[in-house]
Amino acid sequence: MSKLFLSRHWFWFSGISFGLVLLPLLLAMGAFWSYLGEAQWLTYVQDTYIWRVVWFSWWQASLSTVISVSAAVLVARALARRQSFVGRWLLLRCFSVALVVPSIIAVFGIILLHGKYGYVNQLWRWLGGEPQSYVYGLTGILLAHVFFNLPLSSRILLQRLDAISSETWRLSSQLGMTSADLWRHIEWPYIKGVLPQLSALVFALCFTSFAIVMTLGGGPKATTIEVAIFQAIRFDFDIAKAVYLSLLQMFFCGFILWAGLRLGKPIEIFVSLETTAKNMRPDLRPIVGIVSDTVVLLLATLLVLLPLLAVVIAGINSAWAEVLLDLRLWSAFSNSLWVALSSALLSLLMAAGLLLAQRHWRERYAAASLAVEWMGSVILVVPPLVLATGLFIGLSPHVNVFAINLYIVVLVNALMGLPYMLRVLSVAYLKIARDYDRLSSSLGIQGWHRLRYVEWPILRKPIGLALALVAAMSAGDLGVVALFGSPDIQTLPLLMYQRLGSYQSEAAGVTAVVLLALCLGIFVVLERLLGGSGD
């Protein structure tokens, strides 16, 4: 058994972590339980509105998944083939940025681009067409979901393709394989294995997506369960209905998670985002391939770059001085920064505590150790809005939830980041245990020295990336904040949402740029500062 730096005090540390993870979950479940008696089940089951919402949730998530993943296959293949494509650097950068852009920013960019007075319609009018209103509803939701999930899926698939050995490529060129042969014998067998899990991941993300559907959806025709929960609490004040919808949502999420696990092994999330493999492929010359790859890569670049550009351009306007001198902006800014850093740190502490306990238990209590592994998955069954709803219901009778809203936002966001933290850290922990445990023990490297010279150099990169992602995600959160939103305590995404809703487009533009800068800044600083540069 290895001796970690914290091993002597692990019991207290792990106990607190367990408490922080389990208490909110139990509180939320208890709150749902207490409302079970009051729910008018029959009314809800017969409510056609609810069934329409359920149908739309599945429908939009299915479409988003099919479009994102199949387009990602094309993009990943084109990227793998064109290692020296001129725009490759730009495209990969855009894809990284898309991982940390808050959804409200993407929505804003998409409206600027596709709205009734957006660039696309302006171009259309210039060509002589009538302006079309298509962004609100299913089309807009799909555009936003593809904006986020195409980059994510492409990266995961590209990593699979990059894992193909150089010998395999040499062999294929010696055997004279055509592009179709390569696809059939090499590429498809390689990516086939991750497609079910990848699809399940994208589906779950789209199924529980909140901010996008709330802003671009609207009306009974384009509402998901996640948004319906919010509306039940904030607009209808119908807690029992929110509980019913939450239970429904948890049931569906559990089903998606179960289906994903049945279909394949979990996707490995690699720390490295760049590709180094120089492939020697026999299908680089044909002009058809060059043209089709260029078109695919160009479209992918435009898909991600244009909304972001539109946001930045919208931020350059005459209202900037007024907005930047407004104290409300800076109070929201500092709240968002605080939420981001606290959530990330809390998430890291939770994950570290759980993993420490797992290491100590692994030998004696297999079941307890398994429970830690499951804890990460359980959280995936409870989407942010559901957990927030549970806490809202559970805490309301005892405290003024609107006064402590930021703490709840931090707690929920930390829990949402936990599965990712656990995944990233456990891989690194395992690596240390496997590769260096015996060596360190035999050399007598313990305690502080072990943390300093063995663990930190290995852990800093994954920790830096995980903290950066959770922090950026929390800074851009609009689900939980909206549920507990009060006029007194603002965050940047909430301010942005209000300005978007009240048609203050110039102020919204400046706010958007500030929020975008905050998220990218947090991400870059945390990743570089903690992760270090290079290996």
Place this chain on the structure above:
Amino acid sequence: MINFKQVSCRLGGQKFSFNLQLPLGQVVAIMGASGSGKSTLLNLLAGFIQPQTDAGQILLDGQRVDHLEPSQRPVTSLFQEHNLFAHMSVFNNLALGIRASLKLTANEKAQVEAALDQVGLKGLGSRLPKQLSGGQRQRVALGRALVRRKPLLLLDEPFSALDPALRQEMAVLVKSLSQQHQLTVLLVTHEPKDVLLLAETVVFIADGGVHWQGHSKDFLQQKDPYIQAYLGQNC
């Protein structure tokens, strides 16, 4: 005759330049320290690396091959690993050597079966690579070399992952197959035993070029300081 005339290339800051003449129909051992350029020589011949300038020429029987695509060159390569497609049966892995579409005539299927027999894998055609041992997997790759019917076989340390008894077994197999099919074999190896067992000629590579070439019997007795250092005969 294999002929390298002033063939140069640059890889990772190191410059390689080869001048070499080798007779056909022999087993030639390519030796030299790690990073000296043994694999580079094979990669140039197979077409996986392009020569740096057009001044250099690679000739086979007087014909230039350096401008040909890898698939058009009369060579088959065998690597240390990753020679097989993991998701494909042994039979299909061999069949790829005939046609990448895997659509074979009855006659061609018989050729595949015959090759499996020759490398000692009769009846294992339906297995997947992961169901075979390391030695068996390399035999599959050898079988594919046979169905491809290319006169040159380039082996890049193909036995180094195998234990001594298996190595010897494979070496004997390569020897007998090369005699049976009149193959020219270029074998990159670090093992003096392979040289004694298999090779008639040795090419010793050092500093990115051919340092010594001669009969394998003379190689192990060489007083050349480079070769002695390589073989560990200094002390």
